[in-house]
Amino acid sequence: MATKLRLQRRGRKNYPFYQIIVADSRAPRDGKYIERIGSYNPNTHPATITLDFERALYWLQTGAQPSDTVRNILSDEGVLMKKHLLGGVAKGAFDEAEAEKRFEAWKNNKLQATQSLKSKDAEKQRAEEKARLDAEKEVNKTRSEALAKKKAEEEAANAPVVEAAEATETVVEDVSETEVKAETPEAPVAESTVAEAPVAEEKAEDKKESAE
Structure with a gap:
């Protein structure tokens, strides 16, 4: 089969x-x-x-x-290398110890090459992650600057409106105070009090004379 x-x-x-x-x-x-x-x-x-x-x-x-x-x-x-070395042993080119020695040398070289490939892949991945992070930071910085600029423009546009509103409120308050003062009459002097003062003095003198 x-x-x-x-x-x-x-x-x-x-x-x-x-x-x-x-x-x-x-x-x-x-x-x-x-x-x-x-x-x-x-x-x-x-x-x-x-x-x-x-x-x-x-x-x-x-x-x-x-x-x-x-x-x-x-x-x-x-596996193919091992088969090849065993074929050399069968033909008498070298013994099993030499075949094993050659296979271990090949295996070590293969392991080093694999480790080097993995290290390169890891470095490449780290570089890609760093580049992606830097790109994200740049995008965030651009967005922050755009937002700050937009906010400053909005504040500058709203400032004259606020100042005009405050000035209008001040004028209205001044006019209101003037009207209140104009409408409030001065308190008249009580005539009865002024008129009664000499009478009270005369009564006091009369009592004094009668007492004497």
């Missing part, structure tokens, strides 16, 4: 998620499979890959043929 290493689609619409499977080459894409050896999520950067390294190497050594995408995944994960 010819076997094939390929992807089986999962996930939802516009967000695909794939399983890495071993299946009969005649089986439909989403049909039955022999074994699932990993997963592949292309929605992250870099893509998230989980892989059973030993089982993938086993199926390659038994003749399973990977699809183009799975071949790239196996290459990135080092």
Whole structure:
């Protein structure tokens, strides 16, 4: 039976998620499979890959043929490199210790490259966030200046109206006070009091004389 290493689609619409499977080459894409050896999520950067390294190497050594995408995944994960080194050991080019040493060196270089890529992505994201924040600050500053200018124009436009209203109120108050003063008569001197004063004095003198 010819076997094939390929992807089986999962996930939802516009967000695909794939399983890495071993299946009969005649089986439909989403049909039955022999074994699932990993997963592949292309929605992250870099893509998230989980892989059973030993089982993938086993199926390659038994003749399973990977699809183009799975071949790239196996290459990135080092499965093809390991298979190549084991082939050199089988031919007597070097021993297993040397093969393991070469594989570890390749793995370290791959890890450094991945870390460098992640660092660049993080720096790029920070730069984009900073640029977006600066743009928002500039927009807010422009809005604040426009609002301050509009408020100043409104205050300048309303100032003459307020001054005219205050002047009118002052004139009205002055006129009211003048009218009140004009309408209020002066209090007349009580004539009875003035007339009674000499009479009271005469009565007092009469009493004094009779007493003597």
